Amino acid sequence: MPSSLLGKGAISIRNVTKIYDPEGVNVMAVDDCSLEIAAGEVCMIVGPSGCGKTTLLNAIAGFHSVTTGEIYLDGEMLCGPEKPLAEQGADRIVVFQHGALFPWKTLVENVAYGPIVQGILSKKEAHEKAEGMLTEAGIGDMSQKYPGEVSSGMARRAEIVRALINDPKVLLLDEPYRAMDALTKSIMHEALLEVYDRTKVTIFFITHDLEEAIFLGDRVVVMTTRPAKTKKILDVNIPRPRDYQVLSSEEFRLLVNEAKDAVHEEAVKAFEAGERELA
Amino acid sequence: MASGTNLSIKKRSKFERAISSLTFWRGVVALLGFLVVWEICSRMERWTAEYQVVEHLIAGNETDINKVVNEGDVLYATIGEYGTELNANREMLKAWNEKNSPMTLKDFTKSFVQQINKEFKTHSANVMERDNNLFLIIIGNKPEAFKTEMTLNDKELAGDMKSEAFKIAVPWIGKVPPPTEVVEAWTEIIGLPGYWESWYLSTGRVFVGFLVAQLIGIPFGLALAVNRYFRDIFFPPFEVLRPIPPLAWVPASIVFWPTTEMSIAFVTFLGAFFTIVINVLGGAQSIDVRYLRAAQSMGATQWHLFSKIILPGTLPSIFTGAAVGMGITWEVVLAGEMISGGGGQQASGGLGFFIWSSYMGGTVAQVIVGMISIGIAGYLSSSLIRFIGDRSMPWRRLF
Numbered sequence: 001m002p003s004s005l006l007g008k009g010a011i012s013i014r015n016v017t018k019i020y021d022p023e024g025v026n027v028m029a030v031d032d033c034s035l036e037i038a039a040g041e042v043c044m045i046v047g048p049s050g051c052g053k054t055t056l057l058n059a060i061a062g063f064h065s066v067t068t069g070e071i072y073l074d075g076e077m078l079c080g081p082e083k084p085l086a087e088q089g090a091d092r093i094v095v096f097q098h099g100a101l102f103p104w105k106t107l108v109e110n111v112a113y114g115p116i117v118q119g120i121l122s123k124k125e126a127h128e129k130a131e132g133m134l135t136e137a138g139i140g141d142m143s144q145k146y147p148g149e150v151s152s153g154m155a156r157r158a159e160i161v162r163a164l165i166n167d168p169k170v171l172l173l174d175e176p177y178r179a180m181d182a183l184t185k186s187i188m189h190e191a192l193l194e195v196y197d198r199t200k201v202t203i204f205f206i207t208h209d210l211e212e213a214i215f216l217g218d219r220v221v222v223m224t225t226r227p228a229k230t231k232k233i234l235d236v237n238i239p240r241p242r243d244y245q246v247l248s249s250e251e252f253r254l255l256v257n258e259a260k261d262a263v264h265e266e267a268v269k270a271f272e273a274g275e276r277e278l279a
Numbered sequence: 280m281a282s283g284t285n286l287s288i289k290k291r292s293k294f295e296r297a298i299s300s301l302t303f304w305r306g307v308v309a310l311l312g313f314l315v316v317w318e319i320c321s322r323m324e325r326w327t328a329e330y331q332v333v334e335h336l337i338a339g340n341e342t343d344i345n346k347v348v349n350e351g352d353v354l355y356a357t358i359g360e361y362g363t364e365l366n367a368n369r370e371m372l373k374a375w376n377e378k379n380s381p382m383t384l385k386d387f388t389k390s391f392v393q394q395i396n397k398e399f400k401t402h403s404a405n406v407m408e409r410d411n412n413l414f415l416i417i418i419g420n421k422p423e424a425f426k427t428e429m430t431l432n433d434k435e436l437a438g439d440m441k442s443e444a445f446k447i448a449v450p451w452i453g454k455v456p457p458p459t460e461v462v463e464a465w466t467e468i469i470g471l472p473g474y475w476e477s478w479y480l481s482t483g484r485v486f487v488g489f490l491v492a493q494l495i496g497i498p499f500g501l502a503l504a505v506n507r508y509f510r511d512i513f514f515p516p517f518e519v520l521r522p523i524p525p526l527a528w529v530p531a532s533i534v535f536w537p538t539t540e541m542s543i544a545f546v547t548f549l550g551a552f553f554t555i556v557i558n559v560l561g562g563a564q565s566i567d568v569r570y571l572r573a574a575q576s577m578g579a580t581q582w583h584l585f586s587k588i589i590l591p592g593t594l595p596s597i598f599t600g601a602a603v604g605m606g607i608t609w610e611v612v613l614a615g616e617m618i619s620g621g622g623g624q625q626a627s628g629g630l631g632f633f634i635w636s637s638y639m640g641g642t643v644a645q646v647i648v649g650m651i652s653i654g655i656a657g658y659l660s661s662s663l664i665r666f667i668g669d670r671s672m673p674w675r676r677l678f
């Protein structure tokens with residue numbers, strides 16, 4: 001099991017509930033959700049749109065509080081009853097749904113940002129390290145360009161490099177490859193797997209793409225429709241390193257079907273719930 | 280070797296690219312067309328009119344405008360059917376001389392002008408003093424529009440006073456002098472130091488007001504954006520003051536500030552200040568929360584968040600505010616110069632005063648020269664802001 005690989009980055013989500021309360025209208029986004037993610041695991045989260053996946057991720061990242069429940073990182077409480085809002089920290093770095101490279105910084109400046117503001121490296125050292133890591137990721141010649149000047153695939157790769165330079169315990173990815181064409185996506189997958197094989201960082205990855213989830217993940221967590229809790233957890237026992245041969249294997253196909261059934265069921269529920277609300 | 284050189288795209292300068300584009304030439308043609316139409320329309324009246332020379336004008340013996348006028352001096356003007364006011368003035372002069380010290384030619388002309396304005400509400404008359412000559416300007420629109428200059432020192436005739444029996448006049452444009460006359464007027468004044476001093480004074484006022492507004496407005500706007508307490512305290516009064524147009528501040532500011540120059544400066548500052556603050560505030564508040572979150576999760580301190588995220592993220596809005604603010608400063612400065620008559624005693628009073636005095640005592644062509652000068656000054660200022668903006672935001676200059 002991957003849990004034995006490394007001793008850091010284990011996330012434990014225990015009975016987390018999140019109720020949004022805009023103007024007194026309660027919206028329960030996450031309901032009593034529990035999930036154990038081992039250190040060094042790639043945990044893929046799928047579920048119907050609007051079910052509360054981003055909410056869960058935001059709670060781990062410390063962007064907003066939980067209503068009840070606790071979240072632990074490596075046995076240390078991030079948030080709990082006394083402290084509903086987790087502190088933001090460079091041990092958990094988020095790669096956002098639409099990308100969040102700073103448009104006013106070049107790629108290398110973006111990557112060097114973390115170590116500089118944390119005061120770990122001098123500006124010069126940080127830039128050297130950033131250059132090195134960008135080159136490793138295959139976009140070294142783009143390092144002096146602004147995010148607006150590079151393709152979305154390159155920007156996303158740079159963003160993952162920007163996260164990794166901080167040596168995080170956990171990478172939190174929120175649909176990072178949404179709206180990318182299949183070809184770019186497959187290149188991105190290879191790049192991410194390559195990074196993962198090198199660093200064995202824990203990955204919490206939200207996606208809508210079931211094939212992506214199974215191709216990348218050690219486990220695929222299917223969430224219920226809102227309020228979210230875990231509906232089903234699929235173990236993906238395809239050995240690593242994986243390549244695109246996997247996609248055509250029987251095992252892969254069966255897993256995709258299983259996941260599809262589970263998600264479809266929830267999607268139908270969500271749809272019906274939506275109809276009820278309208279009626 | 281081959282792969283390095285096969286794709287040699289010829290580098291062309293911005294200018295080269297501009298003149299080889301169709302857009303550029305369409306613009307040039309449109310501009311020339313516009314000038315030609317303007318020229319034709321405004322000359323139409325002169326080409327078609329049949330003039331009737333009417334009576335002469337005022338006569339005096341000397342050029343000295345301070346010369347004392349006595350009763351009996353030949354000093355009259357007959358303007359078309361309005362010959363009657365002359366007599367009234369004779370009466371006036373007589374009455375004056377009986378009661379007061381003798382009247383100078385200048386005083387006399389002034390009262391003459393008042394008389395015209397009082398009796399003929401459709402005409403506006405004015406007197407202007409230049410190079411020891413007096414100019415009498417009458418702008419009228421009834422029965423036919425006419426405008427002329429009459430010099431008091433010319434015994435014979437200052438300019439043919441004509442009234443038209445027949446003509447084809449293009450409405451509106453017909454009253455505007457043609458481009459050639461404007462250019463001519465321009466070549467006349469372009470060598471005068473007064474003209475350039477007007478430029479200098481106005482530009483100076485604009486930039487001082489603008490820079491002070493930036494220096495105070497940007498930090499103020501940023502403070503409003505990042506600090507809730509600051510916003511709670513200062514935003515409401517700011518919002519109450521903001522809708523008051525800059526020119527409405529003029530009277531109050533004349534009361535508050537000791538010199539005219541300072542009140543112009545203050546009003547100018549206000550004009551730009553509100554726009555700048557609102558833009559900075561809006562820009563800082565609309566920075567995508569993802570950038571803030573990303574920075575925070577990478578361990579940014581409050582100071583880094585401000586200097587590395589909020590400040591660069593607000594830059595585009597700062598420059599938008601600057602561009603709009605610059606436009607407003609020009610407006611306010613010029614209006615201020617017109618209202619105040621250009622800062623009192625110190626002769627020359629900027630482009631606004633230049634226009635005003637051209638209107639009062641010069642030609643319409645000169646007024647247009649002043650207007651175009653302002654257009655050019657405004658264009659240069661906003662180009663400067665764009666230039667600085669491009670330099671300081673390289674990430675926006677992608678193409």
Ligand SMILES: Nc1ncnc2c1ncn2[C@@H]1O[C@H](COP(=O)(O)OP(=O)(O)OP(=O)(O)O)[C@@H](O)[C@H]1O
Pocket residue numbers: 020021022027028029047048049050051052053054055056226
């Ligand atoms: N700040 C908020 N205030 C109130 N309600 C919110 C807020 N953020 C999210 N919600 C609601 O919580 C629910 C879950 O939202 P969330 O963004 O977590 O969904 P998601 O699973 O990430 O969806 P998607 O797949 O479309 O990104 C949604 O119904 C949403 O409307």
Ligand SMILES: [Mg+2]
Pocket residue numbers: 053054055097174
């Ligand atoms: Mg989401």
